[in-house]
Amino acid sequence: MTDDTHVNLPDSNGPLILQGGEIVETPAEAADRLIELYEQQVGIIKDRFEKFADGSLDPQDDLHGVYPALTVAIPAEQATMTSSLALGRIASRHLFGTTVTQPALFRQYFMRQLDKIQKRFSATIKVGLSNRPIPLSFALEAATATLTTEQRNQIQNFFFTPNLVSTNDDIVDGKQILNRSGPSPLALFTAERVDYSLNRIRHYSATSPEHFQPYILFTNYQRYVDEFVEWGLEEVKAGRAERLVEPGDRITKADGKPSRDPLEKAPQMPSYHLVRKGNRGVTLVNIGVGPSNAKTITDHLAVLRPHVWLMIGHCGGLRRTQQLGDYVLAHAYLREDHVLDHALPPAVPLPTIAEVQLALTAAVEQETGFSGRELKRHLRTGTVVTTDDRNWELRFEDLAVTLNQSRAIAIDMESATVAAAGYRYRVPYGTLLCVSDRPLHGEIKLPGMANAFYQERVGQHLKIGLRTLELLRSEADAGSLHSRKLRSFDEPLFR
Structure with a gap:
């Protein structure tokens, strides 16, 4: 030597x-x-x-x-x-x-x-x-x-x-x-x-890892991306953020002039980054539909050691009392996604993270103005089912008893995967979904209905997610966000 x-x-x-x-x-x-x-x-x-x-x-x-x-x-x-x-x-x-x-x-x-x-x-x-x-x-x-x-x-x-x-x-x-x-x-x-x-992060997101911020939102619809980009540009212009980074490392600073043209072909999971001084910004990732993408991107983003990640997307409401546009705060998950069963058996419970749940509830109150009984009417808490079958309605008879036994209130294709990955990688996690259809009660998502729903709720839903991250940033600064319930017996010293 x-x-x-x-x-x-x-x-x-x-x-x-x-x-x-x-x-x-x-x-x-x-x-x-x-x-x-x-x-x-x-x-x-x-x-x-x-x-x-x-x-x-x-x-x-x-x-x-x-x-x-x-x-x-x-x-x-x-x-x-x-x-x-x-x-x-x-x-x-x-x-x-x-x-x-x-x-x-x-x-x-x-x-x-x-x-x-x-x-x-x-x-x-x-x-x-x-x-x-x-x-x-x-x-x-x-x-x-x-x-x-x-x-x-x-x-x-x-x-x-x-x-x-x-x-x-x-x-x-x-x-x-x-x-x-x-x-x-x-x-x-x-x-x-x-x-x-x-x-892999570069490959799937088309942005360099150094642009990713430690507060992450996952979504499954492009319209959230459109709202995020519009909001991000306003934040940069107002001097509240340093830059907005889009796929292809397309950077826009306060002068409003992007550093390059948009990518001609979008990556599999495009990511957008509002960069604030001191690495205190927000990243939004459009993971698309399905648990496979959710597992893929969380496997890789985990190495960046984010402070928290949240799933904000759409779901099917399973209860008759729910209305289109109501919110669902997941307190538990029924894992029918199957993509992590080999690493984290479904029998392992996914605990809710108290700081995240409280922040999500507070953000809904602040952004909607609802409180008391009105808040409970539009914000339902309970079990979310995550399935790997987009056409699960075609085999409802096979699922009916399980859905009933689980007391599930909503079904989607990503939330439990994101939560399980957060548990596995020690990243605080949470889920706030918005009801876009009620398949068990005669309201299957149709184009006209979906457009009206999107216009009314997407902007508010995104603001709730962003407000939640603001609240959790204070928790992270105080050192109270990273829950001990995510640590194993023989946990490494580094978070």
């Missing part, structure tokens, strides 16, 4: 090893050192690739770029890990570690998390290089575009490719609790898992 630029790669699938680490005193020092090391290691890969591309790379050259690593050591007497004794693990200290990618993007996040750790524990923080290689495609996304076919066939002999065996959600899903080799996880996601998702 030469200084901190060259490391050995024993078993890169084995325990995390910090090589050549150094103790840092402050979160800022740790973040800056991580950025320096990452840029250095990507530079190694870039230099090797340029030599490979022009045929000058020495076949014996084994200098590979690796991910930086961050470890935190805590004295045993300060660690309150409920499962330690049950697993027979007694030691003089508890060591937590994680690999790191794109540290400039996550600088503020790392600093906040490390600051909390230092305030709570007598922690020793070290930064260095890991034994995990950076895949070429993650370091240089368009690297292979200029290569010949022969070079593409040879590239895997000189560079590492993404390791799908280690790119997983084992930490998220609690599978690490029985694996005590090496440091305990410091974060929910490894560097390679984060890189995987950062690339």
Whole structure:
């Protein structure tokens, strides 16, 4: 090993090893050192690739770029890990570690998390290089575009490719609790898992990850997007936001002049970002219809560690007393979406997050002016069914007993998926839907009826979602938003 630029790669699938680490005193020092090391290691890969591309790379050259690593050591007497004794693990200290990618993007996040750790524990923080290689495609996304076919066939002999065996959600899903080799996880996601998702975010949303804000709204209708863009442009023009970012990284600032033309072809899940100073803005994602999209985008946005995400969309009202345009606040979910059953069995309950529920209720009151009995008449709370069958009405006889037993008040195709993903990834979640049809009571959605409904309710519904995020921003500032009920027994130190 030469200084901190060259490391050995024993078993890169084995325990995390910090090589050549150094103790840092402050979160800022740790973040800056991580950025320096990452840029250095990507530079190694870039230099090797340029030599490979022009045929000058020495076949014996084994200098590979690796991910930086961050470890935190805590004295045993300060660690309150409920499962330690049950697993027979007694030691003089508890060591937590994680690999790191794109540290400039996550600088503020790392600093906040490390600051909390230092305030709570007598922690020793070290930064260095890991034994995990950076895949070429993650370091240089368009690297292979200029290569010949022969070079593409040879590239895997000189560079590492993404390791799908280690790119997983084992930490998220609690599978690490029985694996005590090496440091305990410091974060929910490894560097390679984060890189995987950062690339997918660009693909599905057509915007760069750095534009995403920590307060996220999901919707399933384009008209919410139209309202959001109109509102966002007004916020930017008034100086209450720095910029509005649309798909294709189309940026509009206070002068009202977009940086480029709109994309000719919309991405699968277009995202729009109202960027405020201090990363306090709002992102709206149109996930379209269906649980598959909802799972796909939440799998990836989770690595950005948002403060909260909410589902605001339309639903079918299941009770005769509901009217078109009434709101539904989900207190529970019947998961018939099936897309997360392999990772989170339906038997696992999804608890409501009190701070989110209170904020949603308060926002409905403030935006509608309803209170007391009038509020209860137009805001129904209860169980929302999420199905993966858009034509569930055609098999109503098969579902009737289940819907009756669950006391369900509404049905949609995304809400439980978004909530389950929030529970799984420790992101506070909530659902406020608007009744667009009543299929069990003779009111199936028709074009004319839908247009009148949209015109009346979309703007108000979006304002309720935005007002909710304003209220939750105050909770986040006070440190009371991130509920302990989302944490597992052996939870990583980083949120």
